[in-house]
Amino acid sequence: MFYWIPSNQNVKNFNKHSAVDLIRFATTGISRTDLAEEMGLTRAAVTLIVNDLLENGVILEAESRAIPNGRPPVVLEINPKRGLVAAVDMGSTHVNVALADFSAKIIEEISLPFDITQGPHVCLAEVSRILQVLLARSGIGISQIMAVGIGVPGPVIKDAGMVMSPPIMPGWDRYPIRQQLEKEWGCPVSLNNDAELGALGEWAYGAGRGENNLAFIKVGSGIGAGLIINRQIYGGTTGSAGEIGHITIDENGPLCTCGNHGCMEAFAGGNAIASQARQLVKSGKRTLLSNIPSETISAQTVADSARRGDLPSQEIIMRAGTFIGIAIAGLVNLFNPSAVIIGGGVAQAGDLLTTPIRQAVRERSLHASEQSVHITTAMLGQRSSLIGATVQAINIAIHDATERKSPVLKEIPTTEIKQAAPTE
Ligand SMILES: [Zn+2]
Structure with a gap:
């Protein structure tokens, strides 16, 4: 499937994670029958997987809005309230930091002018400061953030979580960005190039679905x-x-x-x-x-x-x-x-x-x-990379949640949840 790479060869687990991704990225709602068809599994096998996912709160059942007449079929959706993530889009002259739920809807967002040439110490301290402001504003503790996705305007060595010889990021060459932030924030961090994240954001929720x-x-x-x-x-x-x-x-x-x-x-x-x-x-x-x-x-x-x-x-x-x-x-x-x-x-x-x-x-x-x-x-306007960073963070968080036996349901504050929509 799309992102999740199994750490072991457990087929049932693999199918569970594949089902989660199919449900996440379905362009219209997906039913149990659709899922069985897409995955080449029997209805009974899909029922086992779906029940498991319903039980730990990763997905929920909803009535499809696609059919205006007759009894609407039940479709499976990601439970947006199952967890929270943060996303950071660092550009050369701006930074965008956001909190989002599991359906990639932005709960709070701050966008500020920024100067990436100030190097990792100054820039990452600024990102942490903005994240603290966002958390305080939404009444959320850092421990409730399950993962953070970050985009930077340079070539990223993914496994190492750092950038290599970035032309417009002086002072950042091989600085351990991911390691540093994981230590500071106490949750998994994913690091990608900003254009890659733009592609991912538009693919998942924008013009490239x-x-x-x-x-x-x-x-x-x-x-x-x-x-x-x-x-x-x-x-x-x-x-x-x-x-x-x-x-x-x-x-x-x-x-x-x-x-x-x-x-x-x-x-x-x-x-x-x-x-x-x-x-x-x-x-x-x-x-x-x-x-x-x-x-x-x-x-x-x-x-x-x-x-x-x-x-x-x-x-x-x-x-x-x-x-x-x-x-x-x-x-x-x-x-x-x-x-x-x-x-x-x-x-x-x-x-x-x-x-x-x-x-x-x-x-x-x-x-x-x-x-x-x-x-x-x-389609996501100036937010393509930010939404891509959100998708990467959810990738980590949702598959972690899928692995857990008992749900750790956290209440999401009642702040109005904004649609991941164009900024204009
Ligand atoms: Zn050139």
Whole structure:
């Protein structure tokens, strides 16, 4: 099944965990009959598994809302109140920390400006401080948090729980992030690359539901891709798969943060977009951006003014879209995904960015691959990676809960539970 890897070869346990994942990620409700069919088991065998899961409180039975007339079939759902997790999405200039229930619904969330270049000591202390604020605000003790999922903007060595030579995270190379936080928080921590988590978040609860193979392109200050292949995160040998931003577009092009020249990111990343906009203003061309102090121009402000109809801003965004599209065409040729999801701050520009991307992919990918790929923007808005981190934390917590003989039901505070929905 999707995530859980059995620590022993106990078939009954393996089936139990597979059933939990099928129930978690079913796009519409799943019945006992569906489960028997999906798992190739008899109704009786499924009943045993389901009763076990109902007994320890991991799942519950609900009436399907899918059929408007007649007696609705009973479907199985994850019991959202079975446990709590925390999720952290560290970007280069922002951090998002959230508490969520077992259905990945965000209970409380704080998003703040952040500077990843301050290194692990300062940054992790800040994350801990924010988590404490969230817990205090929701009346939850740290001991009630069953697991924490974390995303960072660098290549992650998964088994070691650290990053390796991250280009935009100076001072973080091989710092034991996971070990440090597990010691501090007293619960299991999972560490992933933020683009990987974006892919996972969109696959589980966003624009990529039901897809087997997808790519999530995070267009922020830099550009990275998260890959899901056969419903598994694909990180590569050293966690640096999906570095689509460093594909060379023009060997004589501008200098990139990685030290090479002409990388796609150096043409189309958020930093490149902002610097092109500053040049435009300097050239004296008529643009809405002239009304903004030059040092505050960011990719976001260019996207905003493009949306407000400013032609020169639109040109910058569309040209970035073409470069991103050229790289995505290569990715589509290479790995033939059924969906490519564009996320990150610059994706808020919507069609202005996706139209030239689609066009470049149409022109530059092989027909068979291009015909079968669906290119769209992230459904979870700026929260794709945060929701992905939540999914990773729940992976640990829910399978731990599944293993327990007796349920440890914890009351979730009555704070209004927000839907894991787009931020806009
Ligand atoms: Zn580069």
